[in-house]
Amino acid sequence: MAAMFAMKARAGALAVAAIAAAASLALPSAAVAQQKGAAVGKGEQFFPVLVYRTGAYGPNGTPWANGYVDYLKLVNAQGGINGVKITFEECETGYATDRSVECYERLKSRPNATVFQPLSTGATFAITDKAPTDKIPLITAGYGRSESVEGEVFPWNFPLLGTYWTAADVLVQHLGKLNGGVDKLKGKKIALIYHDSPYGKEPIPLLTERSKLHGFQFTTIPVTHPGVEQKAAWLQIRQLRPDYVILWGWGVMNSTAIREAVATGFPRDRMFGGWWSGAEPDVTPVGADAKGYNAMAFQHGAGRAKVHEDILKLVHSKGQGTGPADEVGSVLYTRGLISAVLAVEGVRQAQLRYGVRPLTGEEVRYGLENLNIDAKRIDALGLTGVIRPLATNCRDHEGSRFARVQTWDGAKWGFSSDWYEADSQIIKPMIRDAADRYTSEKKLTRRSCEAEMAAATKAAPAAAPAKAPAAKK
């Protein structure tokens, strides 16, 4: 695995060159891309990949990274992004903010650095401030700052697929549904066990808001990093006897919490994890006792779709797979894969405007802001049934607010609920407030989406692909 993985650039590039050469007859755009790429003289589309394969969060970070990188390899094996080849480089952060910043600085200056996905909320906070200067967008699919949905204030952040607030909101809706309506939650006790970091604290404002609205009693119980010591937290649970426990952990904290729940005798079917507390590494260490444990799932769950088969066929069977083949299709693997899909789709979208050539981060930002992945596109991507259509615009950088609940049956994750959509009535004002706060803190001015859209429609006829006047400021 190790050797294959870092040979990426050379072996991958060679394979792709061969395939691209063979396919160029069938794909005229690929030939154009090569020419344009040569004309620009910057070569390939570079994907910096921040990963953590070591440390307390390594068991969860590794499948994500494998999925991310495997998809990039798949795109190359299929001829690149409309013929533009992908290169990438991993940098190990260990989930530490300062090392993430170092990795970011290391990789950002590469030509055509496309997009960063730090997979850490702490790192997202630090990198968010740098993105506008460096002009490289930041995708934080399902994590990061919840208020960064507001594209007018956070032009470079893309919390695609959902935020912590979306997740928390859907969870409360689900609990309401279990009780026959959210108003029935009145008087119930809900406890949140959270990772004591920005990541864990993010859902609190929304849950507090919802608790006021529906009158349930909401208790927060912090667990310090890395989360292996939770006796005190679960003692509190025993005293409190909550109706539901919401778990907002990551890494080893999740399995520890489920194990403590077993020890405390708290029923697993009344435990609900956030999006990052519902993967195989969280439940398998506990074994059969974890049965009945639930977790939120934005879009995808576990299982293999066509894209997974493609990866097995075109990447793994060629000995290029990043991780073990049986991991393909696991929850976090698919999450990494989808994160890469979103980035690649952003590039594709941007190519429509700027032409088929390696693009800069600033140009890719345009693509991410105008994503439109419809059902047809999802079929073409081989993600049928895995994700729902999503579309972004200047205002809304989230794209989709849908989520489901999945349940561990002792052997695999399966969906146990229908789709829910987060309630914009509650989230929108909160986002607006938080974003306003950010602008005043940072002394920024909101950009105006209306003005930009007006300018864009006016400039649209003139915006011939290769000229790209708007992007070069």
Next chain:
Amino acid sequence: MLYRENGQFKISYADDQQILPILQDRWFMLALLAFAYLGLPALASDYTLRALILPFLILAIAAIGLNILVGYCGQISLGTAAFMAVGAYAAYNIVIRAPVLNFIVVLFLAGGVAALVGVLFGIPSLRIKGLYLAVATLAAQFFVDWMFARVKWFTDYSPSGSVSTAPIEMFGWKVESPLDKYLLVLTLAVVLTLAAKNLVRGHIGRSWMAMRDMDVAAEVIGIRPLYAKLTAFAVSSFYAGVAGALWGFVHLGAWEPLAFNINLSLNLLFMIIIGGMGSLLGAYFGAAFIVLLPILLNQIPGWFGIPIDVALASHLELIIFGSLIVFFLIVEPHGLARLWAIGKEKLRLWPFPH
């Protein structure tokens, strides 16, 4: 041959009391400063300045602070990161509550707040010593961690508990590019090092060292332990506070209490142990060792184009780094600064050692 003080006569007290008594050392220092101010900005990439040199300099300031306390005054502290956190959050609160203040003023106020907290946690040092004191300062670490995670006022009621800072601007100079940040931090490091040097070789520094070497004897010759120990805590925490504010504002830009956790305290302690206790130069050596070495180790396979898994690379990084710590401690328990001093001694005799 070249490095010798023959013929350099000291004809006044001022000559005798210079920081660097040997002419060659002074030239070397000037050359070093010239290189730091002119050479590095011209040669080094943004990445080197931003991701390597900047954290190195900031942590070197903190290590100087800790060295004053541990190396010069002999009071072991495991709470340096806590004092850094106090400095960072103090600076944050001053900036949001009094935005008119110049950043330099903010830095010194933040250092002052950290100094006060340092004195507070230094009080136990009057009664307890050695490892017991280390445990007491550990309390500072945990208390401060807890305080900034729980008391929302300090983080301006930020929902996630993470604070982020506005770009620094002073005298119309916007400190934004890596070069700006580097020059700001470099200047502060130079000024603070010079101040520390003058403190430790002056009256107060001598009283610290007397306390370190034997507190009873020091008391007998008229040094007040209360004054000596608490000033050491104050000065040390001041340095840590300034470094913490720089770490937050200049290096990270956005941080959470976890950025100043016990690991950072331990790392700082390792810095001065490896660099050399009771030596300002040692603080720089130690900071370079702890900050730069892991990152360099991590990148070496890449430079030679060796295909290696990142996970393996970071495991190797830890293994080699750990072995090097052990190696240096065995070879020279007094730290890298001592190796440097030995080198200088040898150079004086070169090429005809006795």
